[in-house]
Structure formats: C-alpha cells, structure tokens
Amino acid sequence: MNISSKLIEEAVEAFASLPGIGKKTALRLVLHMIDRPTEFTEQFSGALAQMRTQIKICSNCFNISDEIECSICKDTARNDELLCVVENVRDLMAIEETGQFRGRYHVLGGLISPIDGIGPEQLNIMNLKPRIDSRGVKEVIMAVSPTIPGDTTIFFLSKHLEKSGINISTIARGVAFGGELEYADGFTLGRSIEARIPYQIRQTV
Amino acid sequence: MNISSKLIEEAVEAFASLPGIGKKTALRLVLHMIDRPTEFTEQFSGALAQMRTQIKICSNCFNISDEIECSICKDTARNDELLCVVENVRDLMAIEETGQFRGRYHVLGGLISPIDGIGPEQLNIMNLKPRIDSRGVKEVIMAVSPTIPGDTTIFFLSKHLEKSGINISTIARGVAFGGELEYADGFTLGRSIEARIPYQIRQTV
Numbered sequence: 102m103n104i105s106s107k108l109i110e111e112a113v114e115a116f117a118s119l120p121g122i123g124k125k126t127a128l129r130l131v132l133h134m135i136d137r138p139t140e141f142t143e144q145f146s147g148a149l150a151q152m153r154t155q156i157k158i159c160s161n162c163f164n165i166s167d168e169i170e171c172s173i174c175k176d177t178a179r180n181d182e183l184l185c186v187v188e189n190v191r192d193l194m195a196i197e198e199t200g201q202f203r204g205r206y207h208v209l210g211g212l213i214s215p216i217d218g219i220g221p222e223q224l225n226i227m228n229l230k231p232r233i234d235s236r237g238v239k240e241v242i243m244a245v246s247p248t249i250p251g252d253t254t255i256f257f258l259s260k261h262l263e264k265s266g267i268n269i270s271t272i273a274r275g276v277a278f279g280g281e282l283e284y285a286d287g288f289t290l291g292r293s294i295e296a297r298i299p300y301q302i303r304q305t306v
Numbered sequence: 307m308n309i310s311s312k313l314i315e316e317a318v319e320a321f322a323s324l325p326g327i328g329k330k331t332a333l334r335l336v337l338h339m340i341d342r343p344t345e346f347t348e349q350f351s352g353a354l355a356q357m358r359t360q361i362k363i364c365s366n367c368f369n370i371s372d373e374i375e376c377s378i379c380k381d382t383a384r385n386d387e388l389l390c391v392v393e394n395v396r397d398l399m400a401i402e403e404t405g406q407f408r409g410r411y412h413v414l415g416g417l418i419s420p421i422d423g424i425g426p427e428q429l430n431i432m433n434l435k436p437r438i439d440s441r442g443v444k445e446v447i448m449a450v451s452p453t454i455p456g457d458t459t460i461f462f463l464s465k466h467l468e469k470s471g472i473n474i475s476t477i478a479r480g481v482a483f484g485g486e487l488e489y490a491d492g493f494t495l496g497r498s499i500e501a502r503i504p505y506q507i508r509q510t511v
Contacts, residue, residue, distance in 0.1 A: 105377045105402075106370060112357035115350045119335050130324050132396060134358055135370060142358035145320045146351035152317035153339055153347035165311060165340055172310045191337055197310075 161232070163208035163225045165190050173197075173206060180204045182239040184232070186258065188212050188246065196244060204242075207232065212250035213257055219250075221257055229258070233265050240268040247274050366437070368413035368430045370395050378402075378411060385409045387444040389437070391463065393417050393451065401449060409447075412437065417455035418462055424455075426462055434463070438470050445473040452479050 109131055116127035134142045158164075159171035166172065173179065183204025187193045193206050209224045233241065241262060245251040259269050275293035276285045285293075314336055321332035339347045363369075364376035371377065378384065388409025392398045398411050414429045438446065446467060450456040464474050480498035481490045490498075 106361070106372050108357040108361050108372050109370065111353045115353040118346075118350070120338050121331065121334070126326065128399075129326070129396075131354075131357065132394075133325055134354065135361060135395075139358055141323075142354055145323070146355045148316045148320040149336075149339065149347055150351045152313040152336065153344055156311070156313050156340060165314065167311050167313050189337075190340075191334075194333075 161228075162206050163210060164193055164206060178203075181236050183242065184236075184238045184240070185242045185244050186229075187244050188251075188254075192244065192246075205236075205238075209245075209254065212245060212248075213254045214250040215253075217250075221261075224254075226258070226261065230262065230265060233262065233267060238267055240270060243269065243271045245271075366433075367411050368415060369398055369411060383408075386441050388447065389441075389443045389445070390447045390449050391434075392449050393456075393459075397449065397451075410441075410443075414450075414459065417450060417453075418459045419455040420458075422455075426466075429459075431463070431466065435467065435470060438467065438472060443472055445475060448474065448476045450476075 109128075112131045112134075113124060113127040116122050116130050117124050122130075134145070155167070157166050157169060159166040159174055160169055161174045162171060164171040164173060180203050183202070184207055185193075185196065185202060185204055186207045186209060187196065188209055188211065190208060193208055196202050196206075207225070207229055209226065211219055211224050213219060213221055213224065232238070241258075243255045243258065245254055255269075255271060262269065274289070275296065276282060276289060282290070314333075317336045317339075318329060318332040321327050321335050322329050327335075339350070360372070362371050362374060364371040364379055365374055366379045367376060369376040369378060373380075385408050388407070389412055390398075390401065390407060390409055391412045391414060392401065393414055393416065395413060398413060401407050401411075412430070412434055414431065416424055416429050418424060418426055418429065437443070446463070448460045448463065450459055460474075460476060467474065479494070480501065481487060481494060487495070
C-alpha cells in the first residue's frame with residue numbers, strides 16, 4: 102500500500118500488529134477513525150489504555166480481574182469443593198459461557214511443553230496445592246485441550262497432587278454432540294469407542 | 307459473553323465499535339493485549355491518538371495528509387493537466403496502488419445521493435472549478451463507482467464544469483480483466499457489448 106503519510110502508516114502498523122488483522126483491514130479501520138470525530142478515537146484509545154493499566158490478575162486463581170480478587174473467587178454461592186484447572190482465561194470464559202460449572206477455577210497460564218521450553222515453573226502451579234489443602238477441594242477437573250501439552254500437564258499435575266488425596270478428573274473427550282460420525286477425525290472416533298460408556302436411560306423426574 | 311470485568315467489557319465494546327469486528331474477535335484482541343506487556347497497549351493507543359489528532363485534510367484536494375498540503379499536491383513531477391475526481395481517500399489509494407495515474411486528484415468526500423439526503427453542498431465541490439481554472443487542467447477523469455449516486459455525481463459535475471471548456475471522461479466500465487464471461491453480471495455484460503470498442507493490434511515497440 103502506497104500510503105504516503107507517516108501518521109497513517111504508524112496507525113496501520115499498530116492495528117496490523119494485532120492477531121488476525123492484516124494491512125488492508127488495518128487501513129480500513131484507520132480510515133474509519135478519520136471519518137469519525139476525534140472523540141471517537143480518544144474514547145477508543147482511552148478504553149484500551151485504562152483496561153491495560155488497571156486490569157489485575159486474581160491473586161488466588163490467576164483469572165483476569167478488576168480487583169485483587171476476581172468476581173468468581175469472591176462469589177460465595179460457588180462450590181468450593183470443585184476446582185477446574187484451565188490453560189488460560191479464554192478457556193475459563195468458554196466454560197463460564199456454558200453455565201454448567203459452579204465451582205472455582207485455577208488458570209495455569211499455559212501448558213507444559215518441553216518442545217517450546219515451557220516447564221511447570223513457568224506456570225501458575227506453586228499455589229495450587231496450598232489452595233486445594235486450605236479450601237477443602239474434593240475434586241480437581243482438568244479442563245485442558247486434548248493435546249500432547251495438555252496430556253503432559255495433566256500427568257504432571259496428577260503426580261504433583263497425588264498425596265492430597267483428592268479426586269482428579271478430565272473433561273469427557275469424544276465425538277462432539279450434534280457432529281456427524283463420518284466427519285469425526287479417526288483418532289477421536291477410535292478413542293471414543295475405546296472409552297465407551299454404559300448406556301443409561303435418562304429418567305425424567 | 308459473560309466477562310464479569312467492567313474494564314474488559316469497555317475495551318471489548320471499543321473494538322467491537324469498529325467496522326467488521328464482532329464481540330468475539332474484540333475479546334480475542336483484548337486478551338492478546340493483556341498477554342503482552344503494558345507498553346504494547348500504550349504504543350498502540352498512542353499511535354492511534356497521535357494519528358487522529360495530527361492528521362490533516364489537504365486544503366487543495368481533500369486527501370488526508372500529514373501537512374496542510376498533501377504529498378501528491380506537493381509532487382512537482384505530476385501532471386497538472388489531468389485531474390482525477392474520486393469519492394473518497396480509499397478510492398484514491400486504490401488508484402495510486404495501480405501506479406497507472408500520474409495526474410492530480412480531487413476527493414469529493416462522498417457522492418450525490420438525494421435518497422440519503424446528500425446534495426452537492428455536502429461535498430467538496432466548491433473549490434473544484436477554481437482549481438481547474440487556475441491550474442490549467444485539461445481533462446477531468448470521473449473515477450467514481452458505476453452506481454446511481456456515481457452517475458448522478460458525474461452528471462452534476464459535468465453540468466457544473468460545462469463552461470470550463472475541459473474534457474470530461476469516466477473510467478472504462480465493462481467486464482473485468484481475467485474475469486470469466488459466464489460469471490459477469492448481465493447488466494455489465496450487456497453494457498459492455500453496447501459500449502464495445504474497435505479492436506487494435508497492440509504494437510510492441
């Protein structure tokens with residue numbers, strides 16, 4: 102793009118440094134800002150700068166939070182006995198979105214991946230055991246992606262928590278609900294036959 | 307999305323107010339900013355705020371510019387006799403990108419569209435005639451979209467410039483180069499037969 106304006110170019114570079122935004126989209130966004138009053142850009146930049154400088158990491162579960170303790174940790178109505186271990190905040194949000202889980206979370210901030218040089222010491226694991234012991238957690242649900250780093254992390258954590266005497270579970274893996282069997286990948290399909298579960302007729306109460 | 311953070315929510319709203327960015331994409335961008343150091347967001351916001359407050363509109367051709375006169379107007383190597391009228395800066399950039407035009411531009415800032423309440427007085431038309439008269443323009447090329455507002459604008463401008471004694475042309479319209487005839491829309495195809503041009507063997511010099 103022949104932009105011939107240093108100001109525009111720098112603004113385009115800024116947008117294009119975000120994931121999934123190319124130069125053409127970036128230019129469209131910048132031109133949109135020029136079409137709108139100056140206040141629009143001021144508010145936009147202000148909201149982002151404020152968010153970034155004021156956002157905190159929950160000292161307890163490592164969720165992002167407006168305060169020192171996040172709203173999930175502060176919620177007294179949630180079940181202390183269930184602790185859901187997730188890779189990152191995106192996964193936490195996806196689970197919250199389902200509305201199916203009312204326990205607590207623990208955000209690892211990544212998965213163990215020796216190939217990428219990520220070991221347990223880079224993750225938020227230090228306070229996991231003290232948390233489990235002090236809060237009366239009875240079950241830890243490993244809600245991480247079914248990948249090699251995911252499985253490595255589950256293996257490490259299950260060893261790490263072995264002596265705590267708690268139950269460790271993983272989220273169910275198999276063919277997605279509503280998915281056509283013929284389009285499921287072979288590995289998932291194979292494993293879902295291996296890990297088949299006894300059929301139970303659902304009782305409507 | 308159940309975000310439970312006012313700061314995040316406001317930042318998501320900011321991104322989602324841009325064209326083509328939905329709430330999910332906005333959230334991904336915000337979480338990306340949280341993953342990166344604070345300086346990343348500071349630089350990002352800074353580049354946009356600086357661009358928006360410092361960007362100028364060229365007093366001559368209404369292109370966006372870092373200075374009072376834009377780099378195209380200042381370029382003494384360009385042909386003063388050709389003036390290309392465009393709807394907006396995006397179109398100007400698209401034409402510059404082709405590298406095929408070395409004349410000057412005039413950015414209208416829109417097209418005449420009575421249905422949308424846009425008349426000639428809302429557009430940058432006032433200084434068009436003085437510009438043509440004082441700069442020795444010989445031909446005005448109407449490079450606007452082949453739509454009803456485009457044609458209305460061309461008609462208005464050709465009447466407006468009638469007495470200037472200059473040539474007025476429009477960009478060629480027809481089937482796109484490299485396009486398959488069978489996929490061309492019927493209207494374009496019909497018009498391109500009506501507006502057929504004598505075939506000339508291209509001489510390679």
